[in-house]
Amino acid sequence: xxxxxxxxxxxxxxxxxxxxxxxxxxxxxxxxxxxxxxxxxxxxxxxxxxxxxxxxxxxxxxxxxxxxxxxxxxxxxxxxxxxxxxxxxxxxxxxxxxxxxxxxxxxxxxxxxxxxxxxxxxxxxxxxxxxxxxxx
Numbered sequence: 001x002x003x004x005x006x007x008x009x010x011x012x013x014x015x016x017x018x019x020x021x022x023x024x025x026x027x028x029x030x031x032x033x034x035x036x037x038x039x040x041x042x043x044x045x046x047x048x049x050x051x052x053x054x055x056x057x058x059x060x061x062x063x064x065x066x067x068x069x070x071x072x073x074x075x076x077x078x079x080x081x082x083x084x085x086x087x088x089x090x091x092x093x094x095x096x097x098x099x100x101x102x103x104x105x106x107x108x109x110x111x112x113x114x115x116x117x118x119x120x121x122x123x124x125x126x127x128x129x130x131x132x133x134x135x136x
Contacts, residue, residue: 026111027052033104033117040123044091044098047084048115050106058086061103061114096121 031049038044050056060067060082067089069077081090087106091098099121103114 023053024110025051025053027056027106027108027113029104029106029113029115032115033102035118035120037120037122038094040095040121042094044094044119046089046102046104046117046119048087048104048106050087050113052106052108052110054108054110056106056108058082059105059107060086060089061105062098063100064103091119094119094121 027050029048029050031047033046033048036044036046046060048058050058065071067080069080072080079092081092082088083090087104089102089104099119101116101118103116106113
C-alpha cells in the first residue's frame with residue numbers, strides 16, 4: 001500500500017508540471033555583433049543571434065536608419081543581403097559610404113534589444129611602392 005501512494009504522488013506531480021508550464025522571455029543576445037574593419041572592395045559580414053520565447057525577429061539599422069531595400073540606392077540593393085533567419089547582414093563590395101554604426105535589433109512580443117558595432121572601411125595607399133593602411 002505504501003508503494004502505491006508514492007507512485008500516485010509521482011504521477012500527479014508530473015502531470016501538474018506538464019500542463020501548467022508556460023515559458024515566455026524577451027530576447028537576449030547570445031552572439032552580439034562585433035566591430036568590422038574591411039578593405040575597400042571586400043565583403044563585410046555582421047552576425048548576431050538572440051534567444052527568446054516566442055521566436056525572435058531581426059531588423060538591421062545603419063546609423064540609426066532601418067536597412068531595407070526601399071531605403072537603399074538601387075545600385076546598393078544587390079550588395080546588401082540578409083541571410084540566416086535575418087540575423088546575418090552581408091555587405092558585398094564595401095566602399096566608404098558603407099562605413100558607420102550598424103545595429104541588430106532582436107524583438108518578440110515580450111521586448112526588444114539592440115546591439116551595435118562599427119564598420120570601418122580601410123583603403124590601400126600606395127606611395128613609393130609601400131602599402132599603408134589608412135582609415136577612410
